[in-house]
Amino acid sequence: MIRKKLEDIFIEQNLINTDQHAQALLEHQETGKPLLQIYLEKKFVSKVGMARGLAQQINVQFIEKITEQMADPQLLGKVPLKFLRQHAVIPIMFEGRKAIVTANPRDLQPLDDLALLMAGEVTYAVATDDAIQDAINKYYPLETSKEMMDELKEGESQDLDLDMGPLEDKDIMEMANDAPIVKLVNHMLMQAVKEGASDIHIEPFERELRVRFRIDGNMYLRLTPPKRYQGAIVSRIKIMSDMNIAEKRVPQDGRIQVKVADKAIDVRVSVLPANYGERVVMRLLDKSKGVVELEQLNLSEKDFAALTDVVSRPNGIILVSGPTGSGKTTTLYSILHRLNQPDVTIITVEDPVEYTMYGINQVQVHQQAGLTFAIALRSILRQDPDIVLIGEIRDGETAQIATQAALTGHLVLSTIHTNSAPATITRLLDMGVEPFLIASSLICVISQRLVRRLCPHCKEVFKPDAAMVKPLGITEAEAAGMTFYRAVGCDECLKLGFKGRLAIFEIMRVNDEIARLVVQHSDATVIRKQALANGMTLLSTDGVRQIKAGVTTIEEVLSVAHVEDVLG
Numbered sequence: 001m002i003r004k005k006l007e008d009i010f011i012e013q014n015l016i017n018t019d020q021h022a023q024a025l026l027e028h029q030e031t032g033k034p035l036l037q038i039y040l041e042k043k044f045v046s047k048v049g050m051a052r053g054l055a056q057q058i059n060v061q062f063i064e065k066i067t068e069q070m071a072d073p074q075l076l077g078k079v080p081l082k083f084l085r086q087h088a089v090i091p092i093m094f095e096g097r098k099a100i101v102t103a104n105p106r107d108l109q110p111l112d113d114l115a116l117l118m119a120g121e122v123t124y125a126v127a128t129d130d131a132i133q134d135a136i137n138k139y140y141p142l143e144t145s146k147e148m149m150d151e152l153k154e155g156e157s158q159d160l161d162l163d164m165g166p167l168e169d170k171d172i173m174e175m176a177n178d179a180p181i182v183k184l185v186n187h188m189l190m191q192a193v194k195e196g197a198s199d200i201h202i203e204p205f206e207r208e209l210r211v212r213f214r215i216d217g218n219m220y221l222r223l224t225p226p227k228r229y230q231g232a233i234v235s236r237i238k239i240m241s242d243m244n245i246a247e248k249r250v251p252q253d254g255r256i257q258v259k260v261a262d263k264a265i266d267v268r269v270s271v272l273p274a275n276y277g278e279r280v281v282m283r284l285l286d287k288s289k290g291v292v293e294l295e296q297l298n299l300s301e302k303d304f305a306a307l308t309d310v311v312s313r314p315n316g317i318i319l320v321s322g323p324t325g326s327g328k329t330t331t332l333y334s335i336l337h338r339l340n341q342p343d344v345t346i347i348t349v350e351d352p353v354e355y356t357m358y359g360i361n362q363v364q365v366h367q368q369a370g371l372t373f374a375i376a377l378r379s380i381l382r383q384d385p386d387i388v389l390i391g392e393i394r395d396g397e398t399a400q401i402a403t404q405a406a407l408t409g410h411l412v413l414s415t416i417h418t419n420s421a422p423a424t425i426t427r428l429l430d431m432g433v434e435p436f437l438i439a440s441s442l443i444c445v446i447s448q449r450l451v452r453r454l455c456p457h458c459k460e461v462f463k464p465d466a467a468m469v470k471p472l473g474i475t476e477a478e479a480a481g482m483t484f485y486r487a488v489g490c491d492e493c494l495k496l497g498f499k500g501r502l503a504i505f506e507i508m509r510v511n512d513e514i515a516r517l518v519v520q521h522s523d524a525t526v527i528r529k530q531a532l533a534n535g536m537t538l539l540s541t542d543g544v545r546q547i548k549a550g551v552t553t554i555e556e557v558l559s560v561a562h563v564e565d566v567l568g
Contacts, residue, residue, distance in 0.1 A: 007035065009053045010045055020044045047128040051103065055126035058105055063127045066101065068491050070094055071139035078117055084136050088129045091118055098122050103129040137261035138194065181232045184225060191222065192284055193260040195494060199284065204230055204277035216452045216501050217325065234271065234278050241269040249273055263288045268352065291355055294334045300545060303507045303537060310509060311335050316443035317406045321418040327450050327503045328415040329354055332389060335413060336360065339387055348389035349376040373398045381405055390414040396431040403433055406441035421445040421508035422528040425518055439515035447506040449539060449560035451552045455493035459485040468554055472544055485550050502551065504542040
């Protein structure tokens with residue numbers, strides 16, 4: 001039977017039209033590029049559409065997502081990790097039968113090799129390269145935490161080789177035959193990335209060593225390695241982050257750049273001497289994620305319009321407030337990304353530089369060398385910038401310079417630690433900034449918090465009682481017309497019930513009325529009332545918007561938005 005051409009299948013499915021095909025065919029004749037590659041490059045066909053078409057052409061199943069139930073560890077364990085990644089293939093169990101899933105069914109050699117290795121009857125299926133690589137990274141059977149602990153305990157009666165060799169430039173998933181301590185540290189990093197952890201905490205106690213991950217803002221116990229290997233584990237991490245392994249009396253900071261599950265991960269390491277040894281915290285930053293667009297911040301229409309208006313101003317100060325880990329830097333970088341145009345000069349001073357952005361000059365604070373925010377900011381202003389980002393306003397001197405910069409025609413972006421948008425003005429006054437300078441320079445304060453996002457696979461509808469919704473200002477009548485969800489837990493979310501986080505916002509624009517109150521030394525309560533009259537949305541109100549959308553829970557919003565914000 002003659003197979004249909006792929007382009008005919010795409011035209012039948014209305015994925016491309018005849019004009020697009022003619023355009024791609026002309027480029028194919030001129031450059032020699034494969035037609036399929038041209039379809040993808042010109043975005044005529046998506047990766048999913050391409051995979052569906054390939055599956056239809058050879059009359060096999062298309063698989064959109066490879067689940068944990070399909071991923072058989074015994075089948076996967078027979079094939080080298082490198083082979084699976086290189087050829088974008090994966091063996092699975094599909095509808096009770098062995099199957100080979102491929103992103104390129106035209107590449108027959110790896111399919112034949114894999115079928116021979118699997119033995120017996122095998123069926124075939126097609127998926128996108130992204131779906132296959134994601135499944136390999138999630139389900140390839142490396143040593144489990146229990147197996148690794150058993151291996152270390154076995155070594156207590158032997159002389160284990162605690163090799164402290166340097167980190168190599170390769171994916172740590174492939175470093176399966178290294179010394180036990182090296183494997184254990186690699187396993188921590190790999191598991192943390194798989195679970196979406198932002199931090200790894202290694203905590204020494206009198207009789208045990210505890211390893212916990214921070215996932216979506218909450219801490220979870222993951223490992224308890226034998227206490228006797230505490231020194232070796234810390235030494236390995238120190239070597240990886242280029243610290244002094246002999247120095248155990250003073251805090252040290254370092255950085256590791258590694259590849260985990262084919263992702264480039266930047267790890268900031270902090271070592272602190274404690275009662276029972278050195279405590280280590282590793283902050284993980286996935287560099288492959290890039291900067292979030294302003295449209296992706298989940299702002300309400302009103303807040304998005306307000307924010308896009310203020311960031312287009314030529315001068316003034318925009319402050320983002322909130323506690324540590326509330327997503328302030330992500331919001332600032334989203335704003336910078338919007339402002340990053342060829343006709344403006346942007347300079348940042350940060351501690352540390354978290355994201356590297358093309359077209360922006362970024363300066364790293366170095367306290368020990370005397371390069372503070374204030375000193376760096378003074379020098380930056382002599383570099384003729386249009387827009388300046390200060391990582392954080394920590395003291396009165398930095399606040400004063402930022403204010404002067406805004407008054408001399410610069411747009412200044414920064415973060416500050418306050419509980420609400422109106423409280424930011426009180427904080428600046430406490431730092432010694434004159435009220436008339438704040439009123440003249442400050443144009444907007446964004447207060448934000450992060451709430452956990454419900455797992456879409458397992459969340460369930462429930463009906464809360466009146467006492468539960470009252471703190472959020474929701475009446476019984478309003479609650480009757482709303483649908484509320486709660487967390488359950490499934491394999492997709494590691495039984496946590498939540499997967500990822502999103503921000504809720506409180507955006508206060510400083511207009512003439514608020515500027516007048518600032519000059520009059522009014523307290524935060526008065527300023528807040530005026531901001532609400534001007535149309536400001538409270539954190540808690542924005543949280544209710546996300547509850548109505550079915551993406552978070554009542555408990556999550558109440559955990560970050562104070563009850564008095566609603567009632568007062």
